[in-house]
Amino acid sequence: MSKLIKNEVIFRLYDKYLLRLIYIEVTVVIETGNQLKGYIQRESKKFKISSNYGYNYYFTRVFLEELYKKNHNYILKGSIAQFTRLAKLERPITDIDLITCGKISDAKDIIDEVISNTNIIKFKILNQFTTTNATINYKILCDFDGKTGRISLDFKKDNSIDFSEVEMPNYFSKDKSFLTLSSSIEEHLSSKLYVILLHLKLYSELSREFRRFKDFFDVHTILGSANIDQVKVIEILQRKIKEDEFLRDYELYGPLFKSDFIKDNQNNWDNDKKKYQFLTDTEFKDAVEVTNEYISKNK
Numbered sequence: 001m002s003k004l005i006k007n008e009v010i011f012r013l014y015d016k017y018l019l020r021l022i023y024i025e026v027t028v029v030i031e032t033g034n035q036l037k038g039y040i041q042r043e044s045k046k047f048k049i050s051s052n053y054g055y056n057y058y059f060t061r062v063f064l065e066e067l068y069k070k071n072h073n074y075i076l077k078g079s080i081a082q083f084t085r086l087a088k089l090e091r092p093i094t095d096i097d098l099i100t101c102g103k104i105s106d107a108k109d110i111i112d113e114v115i116s117n118t119n120i121i122k123f124k125i126l127n128q129f130t131t132t133n134a135t136i137n138y139k140i141l142c143d144f145d146g147k148t149g150r151i152s153l154d155f156k157k158d159n160s161i162d163f164s165e166v167e168m169p170n171y172f173s174k175d176k177s178f179l180t181l182s183s184s185i186e187e188h189l190s191s192k193l194y195v196i197l198l199h200l201k202l203y204s205e206l207s208r209e210f211r212r213f214k215d216f217f218d219v220h221t222i223l224g225s226a227n228i229d230q231v232k233v234i235e236i237l238q239r240k241i242k243e244d245e246f247l248r249d250y251e252l253y254g255p256l257f258k259s260d261f262i263k264d265n266q267n268n269w270d271n272d273k274k275k276y277q278f279l280t281d282t283e284f285k286d287a288v289e290v291t292n293e294y295i296s297k298n299k
Helices: 033-047 049-068 078-086 104-116 183-207 214-222 230-243 259-275 284-298
Strands: 006-015 020-029 074-077 094-098 120-130 136-143 147-157 163-167 177-184
Touching: 033 049, 033 147, 049 074, 049 094, 049 104, 049 120, 049 136, 049 147, 049 177, 074 078, 078 094, 078 163, 078 177, 078 183, 078 214, 094 104, 104 136, 104 147, 120 214, 163 230, 177 183, 183 214, 183 230, 183 284, 214 259, 259 284
Parallel strands: 074 177, 094 147
Antiparallel strands: 006 020, 074 094, 120 136, 136 147, 163 177
């Protein structure tokens, strides 16, 4: 996607001699922050998301396109991977999750190079740190002629992920596709189920607050929108469970979610529904039941 958004404008001229309309195509290039603002506002309104998420989506695409121009060996995970597989958004993209199969230092060097190459859109690192699970996190300020947005980027090394090449779908009207590597829909779904099970065990056995309600929404969305290789999903999920010391002995028997789980967490679901701007009106009860049924019938 070019950093300059091209918007085609058609002027209609009346030729009094030929007695017909003449169409002249003129290309108008977005070069200023105000032009970008108008574009983001129109697109955000069309898809019923906030302008902040609109800027986030736009800058995310620009950053990823520049990254894949430098190196094609990054694998998308998380919400951006779900977008590549479903070719639609049911909630706005909030961050970038990347995987590298090579050296983490080499991957970091390329990301730093993309950030330092400032053309029309300028990237600036606001914060950078490494988490306890060896994930490098960036908070990046993006600036297009004074119109700014912030994107969050996480990346780590993983040699076990299931992925393939896929085009970045178009969503906003002036998006341009580019090739990416992205985790498979089965890998993505199994990751969602794994995280739900992990937090469920923390919730039920250690009385820890359950915080992953958007994952229920994503599972509900994926199962209703994609063709899934069920065997592959369960194989990947079982591997993730066996590799986790806390979940290793977890028995997937009986109803995973007790009857009071939905009642006790309805307000938290409602808060996340507003916070993450779920674009489909999905009931919490339906999302939990779909997740529970899927795991139960495949265990």
